Amino acid sequence: MGRECTRGRSKPMDSHLILRGLERCTFRKFLGWILPWIALLAFGVYAAGRCLVLGLNQTNMDNRFAFGLWIFLDLTIIALGAGAFFTGFLLYILKRSEMKAVINSAVVIGFVCYSGAVCALFVDVGQPLRSWFTFWHPNVHSMLTEVTFCITCYLIVLLIEYVPIFLKNRKLRQVPSFLVFEHELHKLTYVFAGAGTFLSFFHQGSLGGLFGVLRGRPFAFRPELGIWPSTFFLFILSAAAVGPSFVLLTTWLVSKISRKVLVRQEILSQLGRISGILLAAYVFLKCVDTLIWMNGTSRAAGFDVHEFYTYQPFGVWILFFEIVVLGLVPAAILLDSKKRASMPWLLSAAALACAGVALNRFVMTIQTLALPTLPFDRFLSYWPSWQESATFLGVAAYGVLVYSISFRYLNLFPQERELAADAAARREVRR
């Protein structure tokens, strides 16, 4: 991200690219920040290249553990990236204008999360060059078809939403046609926000549906509500709940690293409140769903739920941790206005909520595959290979790089200039 340059020093050598009124560190310092991430990205590209060239035998996945680290993390970052669509929904559809302060940052986070997940998926499939087959021979009954279509469309929407932010760069604004294009595109923002919300609802839900429809995996199988399993709706709600929390966390993190006040405290508190309300609703519905599954769905399939939790380390604690510690507790904190006013409480609750959604995705992918189904089956374990871990570290590095460059050269936090001017005025008064 690069730290703020010391006042009084000369301007950064790339100051002609930095928006007026924004203080950014020297280019050298910025380079020092991004170089390790570039190295990590290069390492990730090398690991992914090995998987693409030599095959998925480079991973520790197998015929039983058909999904591994990549799918788990893909589901997690897509849920965390939901802040983009949900903030857009709040701002453009529900007219919550205070969300303007974080919308640009949320769009970049969403773009980074989704594009990163798509890159990981490209490496994850055995025949990446056949990815277009899904569009050519789509199976309309498959949740994965819905996921593929919606994620592809939504990534295009995110790209379109990112373009106006990009074109507002100081240098690019000097090109009149870019300015006109950005202005015209901005008029359509409401359409794209609506499309983004619609698409996001579907693919977040379909990602949950991926596991909920697995009749052959009683641990994940859920009854249908309409044409979708209950996990479809739970995934939408959980993603919408943690999206604002993740925007809150990243805003705080960027603020700390760059040593700048980026948004007003009440915006963060508002994000926390929205997260809390949705998380509380999610926890309630998750409890109802779990009870129905325990007493109905699983028994009907011939499986006693108790048996699922007899295989260590996946004991009952994991269910308790997911619903209570990482669900109910952060929801209670975020719904309490006094606690929300305190940054440590607010941040801890947001982090717990994000960890909760990650644990939920872990349970749905890894625990589902680890549990035996056949009567003479065994519990299985899996540990990712270095190629799998490095590929995802590369995706993380890509995310940090795109966000860092965007933060330096684009106006991700519209309140930043205003707050910086206020701070400068206060300093002057003090003198």
Place this chain on the structure above:
Amino acid sequence: MVIDLDRCTGCGACMVACAVENNVPPARPEATPRTGITWLRVYQIENRQPVPESRSAFIPMLCQQCGQDTPCASVCPQQAVEADPRTGIVDQMPQRCLGCRYCMAACPYHARYFNWWDPVWPKGMEKTLNPDVATRMRGVVEKCNFCHGRLHRAQAQAAAEGRRDIRPEEYVPACVESCPAGAMVFGDLAEERSEPAKMIRKGGTVRLLESLGTGPKIYYKTNREWLREIAARGAPGNGPGVHAGKEQANG
């Protein structure tokens, strides 16, 4: 298909015949039982009782050709899995497979296999390849299809002779043909006079994970009560009388 577990000796001839018939390549040295390809895999199970009550049995596991909400067919995003309503066989089209492995996660029988490596046959061995079956490439999923090469050959023969239907003796999967104990019986379950249909009507057969509602078409026959109990169960369980499976898997 009906598999008589009381006759199965666990010799593995069915596994070898299956691999040879369907051009399954020899396993790579680095392959494990979990990464090797065995369209048909024999599990050894025990009742874990002390001697003299100790008993063991063998269960040949292959694609169960689920006929109801076929789990793998409904999840495939690009229709690379086809449940043929005329034959009841669930077929895989590796040439259309993306290698997403969603079907493998969906299969409760673990009867689907991914090509983690490019297939390689030792020099000279490629001459033994079955010309009726296409080899598969790295990065796609494959599984038992009841030897569709044999089915197509029988259908072509019938068509050449001006017949619409094939005779039962004209089409038998390699595993059934190779079983020295005659433990595997193959036929059209929808045909009342077929041998497997008669055996099922007689009783004493179970289907694995029947409670999941996927309508498997492989029936397991046994007169041993403990074995029938295990086969009819939905989950392994951890209490007394645990039944652990041991796989006879190579590649």
